[in-house]
Amino acid sequence: MLSAYYLYRAVDYRFLHADRLGPSLFNKQLWYFSHALLALPVVFGAPLQFLPKLRQSAPRVHRWIGRTYVIGASGAATLAIYLGATTEYEGSRLSIVLTGMLWLFFTLAAWKAAVARNFVAHRAFMIRSYTLALVLVWLRVMYDFQDQLFFYVQDEELRDATREWASWVVPLLVVEFWISWLPQVKSNKSFKSKPLRGST
Structure with a gap:
C-alpha cells in the first residue's frame, strides 16, 4: 500500500504536470513513460519473490516473476542512468546515475547467482536491487519529513540534492548492515583465535 501511494505521488509529480515531462516525445517524454512502465512490475512483483511458500510450492512461477523483474529492472535502471x-x-545528476548503475549491477548479479544456483548470493543481491527499486518511495518519504530530517540544510536546492543522495545511500547502508556487516560481526564474536606460538 505504501509503495502504491508513493508511486501515485511520483506519477502525479512527473506525468500530470506538462512542464516536468520534457519538451517532446523523443526528448524525455518517451523515456519517462518507458521507465515508469518497466518499473511497475518490478515494484509490485518483487515482494512475491520473498515469500518462501511461493518458492517452494510454485518454483516455476517464482522463476517467471524473477525473469520479469530482471527485464524490467534492467531496462528501468538503464533509462534511469x-x-x-x-x-x-x-545536484541530482551523479546521484541518479550512480543509483541506476548500482541497481543494474545488483539486478544482473542476482540473476547470475541464480543461474549458478548460488541462492545465498542471489537473495542478498535481490534485496539490494529491490532496495534501489524503491528509491521513489524513500525519496517521497524523506520529502514528507524533510523539515525533521534535513533541518540543518536551509538552501532549497542543496536540500533537494541532499535528499536525492540520502534516498538511496541510507536505505542501502541499512541493508548492508543487516545482510553483510552484522552477520560478519556475529561470526567474529564466535571465532576464538588460537594463541600465537611462543606466547604466554
Missing part, C-alpha cells in the same frame, strides 16, 4: 545524466538539476 540516461535520465539522470540529462536532468536539468545539476
Whole structure:
C-alpha cells in the first residue's frame, strides 16, 4: 500500500504536470513513460519473490516473476542512468546515475547467482536491487519529513540534492548492515583465535 501511494505521488509529480515531462516525445517524454512502465512490475512483483511458500510450492512461477523483474529492472535502471545524466538539476545528476548503475549491477548479479544456483548470493543481491527499486518511495518519504530530517540544510536546492543522495545511500547502508556487516560481526564474536606460538 505504501509503495502504491508513493508511486501515485511520483506519477502525479512527473506525468500530470506538462512542464516536468520534457519538451517532446523523443526528448524525455518517451523515456519517462518507458521507465515508469518497466518499473511497475518490478515494484509490485518483487515482494512475491520473498515469500518462501511461493518458492517452494510454485518454483516455476517464482522463476517467471524473477525473469520479469530482471527485464524490467534492467531496462528501468538503464533509462534511469540516461535520465539522470540529462536532468536539468545539476545536484541530482551523479546521484541518479550512480543509483541506476548500482541497481543494474545488483539486478544482473542476482540473476547470475541464480543461474549458478548460488541462492545465498542471489537473495542478498535481490534485496539490494529491490532496495534501489524503491528509491521513489524513500525519496517521497524523506520529502514528507524533510523539515525533521534535513533541518540543518536551509538552501532549497542543496536540500533537494541532499535528499536525492540520502534516498538511496541510507536505505542501502541499512541493508548492508543487516545482510553483510552484522552477520560478519556475529561470526567474529564466535571465532576464538588460537594463541600465537611462543606466547604466554
